[in-house]
Amino acid sequence: xxxxxxxxxxxxxxxxxxxxxxxxxxxxxxxxxxxxxxxxxxxxxxxxxxxxxxxxxxxxxxxxxxxxxxxxxxxxxxxxxxxxxxxxxxxxxxxxxxxxxxxxxxxxxxxxxxxxxxxxxxxxxxxxxxxxxxxxxxxxxxxxxxxxxxxxxxxxxxxxxxxxxxxxxxxxxxxxxxxxxxxxxxxxxxxxxxxxxxxxxxxxxxxxxxxxxxxxxxxxxxxxxxxxxxxxxxxxxxxxxxxxxxxxxxxxxxxxxxxxxxxxxxxxxxxxxxxxxxxx
Amino acid sequence: xxxxxxxxxxxxxxxxxxxxxxxxxxxxxxxxxxxxxxxxxxxxxxxxxxxxxxxxxxxxxxxxxxxxxxxxxxxxxxxxxxxxxxxxxxxxxxxxxxxxxxxxxxxxxxxxxxxxxxxxxxxxxxxxxxxxxxxxxxxxxxxxxxxxxxxxxxxxxxxxxxxxxxxxxxxxxxxxxxxxxxxxxxxxxxxxxxxxxxxxxxxxxxxxxxxxxxxxxxxxxxxxxxxxxxxxxxxxxxxxxxxxxxxxxxxxxxxxxxxxxxxxxxxxxxxxxxxxxxxxxxxxxxxxxxxxxxxxxxxxxxxxxxxxxxxxxxxxxxxxxxxxxxxxxxxxxxxxxxxxxxxxxxxxxxxxxxxxxxxxxxxxxxxxxxxxxxxxxxxxxxxxxxxxxxxxxxxxxxxxxxxxxxxxxxxxxx
Numbered sequence: 001x002x003x004x005x006x007x008x009x010x011x012x013x014x015x016x017x018x019x020x021x022x023x024x025x026x027x028x029x030x031x032x033x034x035x036x037x038x039x040x041x042x043x044x045x046x047x048x049x050x051x052x053x054x055x056x057x058x059x060x061x062x063x064x065x066x067x068x069x070x071x072x073x074x075x076x077x078x079x080x081x082x083x084x085x086x087x088x089x090x091x092x093x094x095x096x097x098x099x100x101x102x103x104x105x106x107x108x109x110x111x112x113x114x115x116x117x118x119x120x121x122x123x124x125x126x127x128x129x130x131x132x133x134x135x136x137x138x139x140x141x142x143x144x145x146x147x148x149x150x151x152x153x154x155x156x157x158x159x160x161x162x163x164x165x166x167x168x169x170x171x172x173x174x175x176x177x178x179x180x181x182x183x184x185x186x187x188x189x190x191x192x193x194x195x196x197x198x199x200x201x202x203x204x205x206x207x208x209x210x211x212x213x214x215x216x217x218x219x220x221x222x223x224x225x226x227x228x229x230x231x232x233x234x235x236x237x238x239x240x241x242x243x244x245x246x247x248x249x250x251x252x253x254x255x256x257x258x259x260x261x262x263x264x265x266x267x268x269x270x271x272x273x274x275x276x277x278x279x280x
Numbered sequence: 281x282x283x284x285x286x287x288x289x290x291x292x293x294x295x296x297x298x299x300x301x302x303x304x305x306x307x308x309x310x311x312x313x314x315x316x317x318x319x320x321x322x323x324x325x326x327x328x329x330x331x332x333x334x335x336x337x338x339x340x341x342x343x344x345x346x347x348x349x350x351x352x353x354x355x356x357x358x359x360x361x362x363x364x365x366x367x368x369x370x371x372x373x374x375x376x377x378x379x380x381x382x383x384x385x386x387x388x389x390x391x392x393x394x395x396x397x398x399x400x401x402x403x404x405x406x407x408x409x410x411x412x413x414x415x416x417x418x419x420x421x422x423x424x425x426x427x428x429x430x431x432x433x434x435x436x437x438x439x440x441x442x443x444x445x446x447x448x449x450x451x452x453x454x455x456x457x458x459x460x461x462x463x464x465x466x467x468x469x470x471x472x473x474x475x476x477x478x479x480x481x482x483x484x485x486x487x488x489x490x491x492x493x494x495x496x497x498x499x500x501x502x503x504x505x506x507x508x509x510x511x512x513x514x515x516x517x518x519x520x521x522x523x524x525x526x527x528x529x530x531x532x533x534x535x536x537x538x539x540x541x542x543x544x545x546x547x548x549x550x551x552x553x554x555x556x557x558x559x560x561x562x563x564x565x566x567x568x569x570x571x572x573x574x575x576x577x578x579x580x581x582x583x584x585x586x587x588x589x590x591x592x593x594x595x596x597x598x599x600x601x602x603x604x605x606x607x608x609x610x611x612x613x614x615x616x617x618x619x620x621x622x623x624x625x626x627x628x629x630x631x632x633x634x635x636x637x638x639x640x641x642x643x644x645x646x647x648x649x650x651x652x653x654x655x656x657x658x659x660x661x662x663x664x665x666x667x668x669x670x671x672x673x674x675x676x677x678x679x680x681x682x683x684x685x686x687x688x689x690x691x692x693x694x
Contacts (some may be wrong), residue, residue, distance in 0.1 A: 029507040056507040060678075061501030067294070075290055079283055079508040088594065125503060180354060 003181045003191045005131075005164055007042075011156050011179040013166040016275055020186040021166045022059045028164075029056050039188050044257075046185070050127055051183055052081045055129035055161075057137050061120050065109035069119050069245050070095060073106060079100060080127035087126070094122040097152050103148045113144045121149060132156060134165035138172060150176065174267045179187045182274055204238035205269070209259035217254040221247065235269060283509045287517025288524070295488055303483060305529045309536035316540030330361035331411050333385040337366065341393035342422065342457045349418035357525050362414055379404060387415055394426035397422055422594070425682055468613055469541075471640035474559075475613075475633050477533050478567050479606050482632075485526035486574030486602065492518055492590055493671070495581035502675055511672040519552045544588040558649070561637045565653050570632040572662040574602055576667030590681050616641040626652050628659035667690055 001024070004012045013198050014034040015021050026032045026040055030051050038045045041053075064072055070091055077087035098118040108119060117140060124132055137153075138146055153176060157163055163243055167173050173180065180197065190197065206231065208215075215234055218226055222248075223239040238244055243263050252259050263274075295301050337343040343366045350362045367374060371388060386402040389638065399419055400411045420538045421442060428438035496502045505514060581598045585591050612621040612634050625635040625644075631652045638644050673690035682690070 009680040026503075031503060031506045051507070054507070056504065058500070058503040058507070060503060062502065062504050063499050064294075065495070065499050075286070076504065076508070078286055079284075079505075120504075 001037075001183065001186055001190055003183075003188045005162060005181070006179060007130075007162050008157075008160050009178045010153070010175040011181060012166075012175055013164055013181050013183070014170070014173065014179040014271060015166075015183040018181045024133055024183070025056075025059075025135050025164070025166070028131075029054060030168035035259045041058055048143065053130040055080075055132040057120055057124040057132075057134040059135040061117060063116065063119060063123070066107055068105055068107055069100065069111070070104040072119070073122055076123045077126045080129070082127060082272065089126065090126045091122070094126050094152075097155065098122055099148055114141055117141060118145065118149065121152065125152075125161070128159065128203045130159055131162045131164065134163065136166050136168070138167055138169060146149060148173075170268045170271055171265070180267070184275050190270070194267070197270065200269075201265050201270050202272075204242065204244055204264050205257060205263065206236040206238065207233060207245060207261045208213065208236060208247070208251060208257065209233040210251065211252065211256040211258050212254075214255060217250050218247075220250070281513075282515040284520070285504055285516040287509060287514055288521035291492065291518050291521030292524055295492070295522060296353075299309060301488075301525060301529075305532055307535050308480060308529075312477075312534040313540045316473075316537060320544045330363050331385065331408070331414055332363045332365070332383070333387055333415055334365045334367050334374060336369070336386065336388045338388070338390040339397060340394040341426075342389045342397075342419065344599070345422045346415070346419060349422065350415070353414075353418070360414065361412075361482045364415070365440060375376055375402065378402065380409075381539075383408065385412065385415070385454070387419075389419070394423045394430060396422055397459075449532060455530075459658055463667035467641045471613055471616075471637045472609070473537050473541075474534070474563050474640055475637050477530060477537065478570065478636060479531045479633065481533070481567065482570045482574050483599075483602055484529070485522050485571060486578045488522050488525075489518060489575045490578040490582045490595060490598070490661070492522070493579050494585055494588075494674075495583065497583060497675065498588055506676060511675060512668065514666060515579055515671055519572060522575070523571055527567075529558070530567060556639075559640045560635075560647075563636050566632040566636050566656065567654045569653070569660045573629070573656075575661045575664040576660070577601065580667035580674075582686060583671045584682050586678045586681065594681070603628075605630045609633050609637060613637050613641065626655065628656045631656050 001020070002013075013021050013024070023032065027034050028046070030046065031050065039275055040046065041050050044050070065126045067075070070088075073091035073094065074084065074087045077090055078084055082090070095101055098121065100115055100118055100122075103115055104121075107129060108116060117137075121134070124134060136148060150172075153163065174194070177194055179192065180190070180194050181188060209232070213232060214232065215226070218224065218234070218236070223240075223242065227235045227237075229235040236247065238247070247258060248257070251260070283574055290571075335343060335346065347364055347366070350364050354361060369377075372396050374386055374388075378384055382404055385408045388400045388402070390399075391397045399416065401409070401416060403409045425438050426444060428441070429435055430483065433441075453468040496505065509517075562593075577598055581594045585594050603620065607622055608620075612618075612624065615621060616638050621634060622637055623657065625638050625648070633653045635644070635649065639649060670687055670690045674687070
């Protein structure tokens with residue numbers, strides 16, 4: 001497996017369950033050592049010293065249950081090489097950014113899961129790391145907390161931290177990432193700048209939803225592929241030389257069209273195309 | 281290195297502030313102080329209250345000489361005061377009175393004086409019964425003297441015959457001084473006290489290591505830690521941080537114990553078994569080595585546990601290993617120069633109690649102490665090496681608890 005993450009970018013690491021995302025992240029954090037190959041940072045193999053500049057949010061969340069939130073953040077930041085004073089200033093800042101001021105003096109075990117997750121995120125970024133490895137940082141958050149985290153995510157990225165994170169919500173990845181790496185069965189099947197990937201995958205694709213849910217009229221077209229998308233909508237791929245308006249005209253004759261779009265495939269479609277085909 | 285100290289500080293502050301540590305330290309200090317002081321205080325308290333005895337003399341010959349003997353005892357320094365009240369009431373009435381008034385003894389003397397005399401001593405209180413010898417002794421002496429006199433022996437001669445014999449039991453030591461059995465008891469108490477405190481501190485802080493590693497693993501914080509701190513630093517920090525707490529605990533508890541004994545010695549004039557410099561240094565060396573060994577053992581064991589439910593199955597054998605040397609202590613302390621003591625004081629793990637007890641109870645050749653410490657140190661290093669390997673390998677693996685074969689596998693390939 002080989003992939004590169006450009007400095008100062010937000011990069012999504014995608015792949016199905018068991019593809020090797022968590023293992024890859026653990027190897028970057030030197031928790032596991034690769035059997036072969038090297039992991040480099042700015043051209044030199046990573047060491048315990050370079051690791052000090054990395055933040056980490058593990059898939060299995062873990063904090064000292066009996067330790068107060070603020071004290072915990074200070075301790076974990078100190079371990080990254082900061083003085084206690086520096087660590088305290090940074091801890092206070094992220095407690096504020098993540099809107100958990102009222103819990104700062106509470107023990108972690110007294111917090112809800114969502115708030116614990118915010119503390120976990122803070123633990124990964126308080127040291128102002130050059131690289132933050134975040135393993136499924138959004139799992140289990142409610143919509144309000146997701147927004148708070150997304151905002152914090154952008155703040156971290158804006159301050160020059162390279163972010164590598166894994167997620168299963170591809171719409172979120174599309175909204176947050178500039179780069180993506182897609183791995184399948186321990187191999188990279190796709191990587192690069194998301195915009196370029198989408199441009200390259202651009203084809204005659206239609207997203208269509210009919211009010212009456214009757215898509216029988218599509219059978220008159222030869223050469224198209226039809227897939228059921230979210231909530232019963234259809235994702236239609238046309239042959240290169242076909243006029244897409246033919247479909248729109250037939251649809252409006254068959255009933256009321258509630259959704260219609262033509263253009264780039266979504267990340268979800270690209271993902272399913274790459275992984276779905278090889279999944280079995 | 282810096283992170284190791286940070287971990288050590290965290291462990292020290294975190295565990296030191298915990299109720300468990302503070303309570304056990306204070307509790308053990310109070311218990312030891314109490315245990316050492318209480319008997320003397322109770323005895324001293326008893327000594328200061330007079331012993332009240334009612335005498336029912338059916339022979340009409342005992343009351344006077346016994347009263348005289350009791351008066352004579354009062355003149356002796358440090359003796360407990362005995363008040364004898366001669367009564368002529370009916371026996372049943374006197375027993376009722378004793379039942380009513382409590383805290384009193386009833387001495388009934390009957391039969392023909394001196395040849396066929398019989399005495400009974402009654403009380404409702406065990407403590408008063410235990411003090412019966414204070415009147416029964418003089419009573420016996422009076423009856424014997426009267427019997428001798430009846431056989432025509434001059435009272436002066438009989439008094440000479442009845443004179444108690446002075447006996448002394450002494451142990452010959454290398455310094456040539458004779459040690460009395462009281463000295464022996466004193467040093468036995470000292471040895472027992474020091475060994476028990478070493479035991480408690482090693483066990484307790486070893487368990488703190490177990491709990492700490494378990495908590496980190498079960499709460500999964502270990503992965504966050506592993507991303508910043510190497511396993512060796514993490515373990516060393518823990519051992520140092522909790523070890524410092526253990527040392528403070530040892531000093532506090534020993535201070536209370538020594539304090540109690542010093543007060544004891546003041547009150548009862550009993551010699552306290554002295555602790556020599558060699559004894560103190562040996563105890564300290566074994567305290568540190570024993571603790572590090574226990575820490576390595578506990579850390580390795582705890583690191584193989586992924587779920588709280590599994591902890592007892594792992595903790596039990598570890599505690600068994602640690603308890604074994606303390607089971608030897610009593611046998612060794614009763615006979616500190618025996619073959620059993622000499623051999624087990626050389627075997628690591630056993631030596632942490634046996635050698636300490638031996639050194640505190642009498643001179644031990646220096647080479648034996650050094651070899652014993654050397655062997656124990658080598659074993660500790662071995663445990664630290666093996667324990668460290670198991671800790672490093674098992675710390676981040678979750679799922680079913682590894683069996684013995686897998687654990688041995690951690691020792692080989694790591």
